[in-house]
Structures are given as C-alpha cells and as structure tokens.
Amino acid sequence: GESVGLHLPTLSVQEGDNSIINCAYSNSASDYFIWYKQESGKGPQFIIDIRSNMDKRQGQRVTVLLNKTVKHLSLQIAATQPGDSAVYFCAENNTGFQKLVFGTGTRLLVSP
Amino acid sequence: GAVVSQHPSWVICKSGTSVKIECRSLDFQATTMFWYRQFPKQSLMLMATSNEGSKATYEQGVEKDKFLINHASLTLSTLTVTSAHPEDSSFYICSARDQTRALLYEQYFGPGTRLTVT
Numbered sequence: 001g002e003s004v005g006l007h008l009p010t011l012s013v014q015e016g017d018n019s020i021i022n023c024a025y026s027n028s029a030s031d032y033f034i035w036y037k038q039e040s041g042k043g044p045q046f047i048i049d050i051r052s053n054m055d056k057r058q059g060q061r062v063t064v065l066l067n068k069t070v071k072h073l074s075l076q077i078a079a080t081q082p083g084d085s086a087v088y089f090c091a092e093n094n095t096g097f098q099k100l101v102f103g104t105g106t107r108l109l110v111s112p
Numbered sequence: 113g114a115v116v117s118q119h120p121s122w123v124i125c126k127s128g129t130s131v132k133i134e135c136r137s138l139d140f141q142a143t144t145m146f147w148y149r150q151f152p153k154q155s156l157m158l159m160a161t162s163n164e165g166s167k168a169t170y171e172q173g174v175e176k177d178k179f180l181i182n183h184a185s186l187t188l189s190t191l192t193v194t195s196a197h198p199e200d201s202s203f204y205i206c207s208a209r210d211q212t213r214a215l216l217y218e219q220y221f222g223p224g225t226r227l228t229v230t
Contacts, residue, residue: 008153036221043116043205043221044156089155099146100219102155 008087010107019077019110023090023103028071030092034100035064035075037086044089047075077108085110115139116208118222125196125229132192133225135206141186142208146219147179150203162189196229203227 013019025033031052036044050057050064050073057064063076073090090103115138125131135145143164148156160170160181168181180192189208193200203226207219 041203041224041226043118043207043223045221098144099158099161101158104155 008105008107010109012109012111013080015080015082015110015112017080019075019080019084019108021075021077021088021106021108023073023075023106025071025073025090025092025101025103027092027094027101028068030094030101032093033064033066033073034091034093035062035073036089036091036102037084038089038105039086047088080108080110082110082112084108114210114220116206116220116222118204118206118225120225121223122226123228125227127197127229128195130192130194131196131227132190133204133206133227135189135191135208135222137187137208137210137220140208140210140212140220142189142210143186144209145183145189146207146209147181147189147191148205148207150205150224156205159191193227196227198229201227201229 034049035047037047038044048059048062048064050066055066061078065074087105087107089105091100093100117136119134123131145162147159149159150156158171159174160168162168162181162183164183164186170176178194183189203224205224207221209219
C-alpha cells in the first residue's frame with residue numbers, strides 16, 4: 001500500500017535569486033556534514049561538505065554555513081537556476097559510527 | 113571516477129516473490145557499502161551496512177531475514193527482498209565507500225532502484 005509520507009518543506013524562488021536552505025541536525029557529536037541534491041528518480045548527488053572544525057565553506061555558487069551552537073546547517077545557492085530545482089538533503093556523520101544520517105529534505109522550486 | 117551503478121533501475125514483482133538488486137562500484141574498490149530505502153516524499157533511511165566478506169549490520173527495525181545482503185567482492189553488494197509485499201514498494205539506493213580514501217565518511221551513491229510490488 002501507499003505509505004503516508006511527510007510533506008516536504010518547499011522553497012520557491014525566481015531564477016537569479018539567492019536561495020537559502022536550512023537544516024537542523026540532531027547529534028552534537030557529529031563531525032562531518034554534507035549537502036546532497038536529489039532529482040526525481042535519481043540517487044543523491046554530492047554538493048558540498050564541511051567538517052565540524054569549520055563554520056563556513058564555499059564552492060562554486062554554493063556556500064555551507066555551520067552553527068554548532070544551535071546545531072544548524074544551511075546551504076546557500078547563489079543565482080539560482082531552473083536546473084537547481086530538486087530536493088536537497090543535509091546529512092551528518094559521526095566518526096565513531098561511520099554512517100550518515102539524513103535530514104528530512106527541502107524541495108527547491110526555481111521558476112524562470 | 114567513483115561511479116556506483118545499480119541494477120535493475122526499476123522492477124515490478126508480484127507479492128510473495130523475491131527480487132535481487134545489485135550495487136556495483138565501477139572504478140574503485142569498496143570494502144563498505146550501504147543500503148538505503150526511501151519512501152515517496154521522505155528522506156533516505158539507512159537499512160544496513162555491508163562489509164565485504166562479513167555479515168551485514170542492520171539498523172534497528174530492519175528485518176535481516178527479509179532483506180538479505182551479500183557483499184561477496186570488493187565491487188559488488190546485493191540486496192534481496194524476500195517474500196516481497198506491497199509495503200516493500202520503495203526506492204532502494206546503495207552507496208559505496210572507497211577504501212583508498214583517507215576520508216572514511218565519503219560515500220558515493222548509486223542511481224537507485226524503484227521496486228513496485230503488486
């Protein structure tokens with residue numbers, strides 16, 4: 001039967017705008033964080049990562065900010081494009097357990 | 113580099129039958145592979161961690177006798193859903209860890225397998 005799923009939070013932006021996607025993580029012992037992009041029917045695609053000893057890391061058009069005090073992670077996408085439309089997941093890793101725990105995800109819709 | 117494939121990409125099976133999903137690391141050796149399940153509009157949930165040559169470690173609530181995992185080589189892990197039922201219909205995704213990398217937490221994801229049980 002069909003499972004009852006959570007309603008994904010959705011962020012709608014216009015092409016060219018900057019997007020900010022937020023994530024609250026659960027484990028204060030997590031030492032590595034990753035943002036993934038998942039398009040419909042595909043596996044997660046790595047975007048950017050950050051270690052817990054950093055608070056900011058920049059990539060091409062993307063920036064990840066980490067606030068360990070409040071256990072918050074954000075992904076900033078500059079000049080958002082229609083091709084950025086997807087579901088974005090944050091994931092946390094605890095070195096001791098060597099496995100990723102995924103957040104609930106945010107759907108980004110970019111309109112031209 | 114670091115490509116992971118899955119086969120099949122989608123499969124439909126009848127209730128009560130078993131189905132096998134393959135996960136391959138194409139250009140690297142993976143001592144560890146992970147299997148995730150993703151229901152519509154939900155996140156990825158780790159089912160089990162598969163280590164080459166040893167038994168898989170299942171997450172709490174995942175039936176090991178229903179979801180059989182075999183990791184017989186450094187490039188192949190298989191997930192067999194036994195006696196499948198409609199509630200097993202889901203998107204199954206594997207990932208692999210490259211043993212040569214110092215960053216042990218890096219995982220490379222496959223494209224996923226859509227399972228529909230009728």
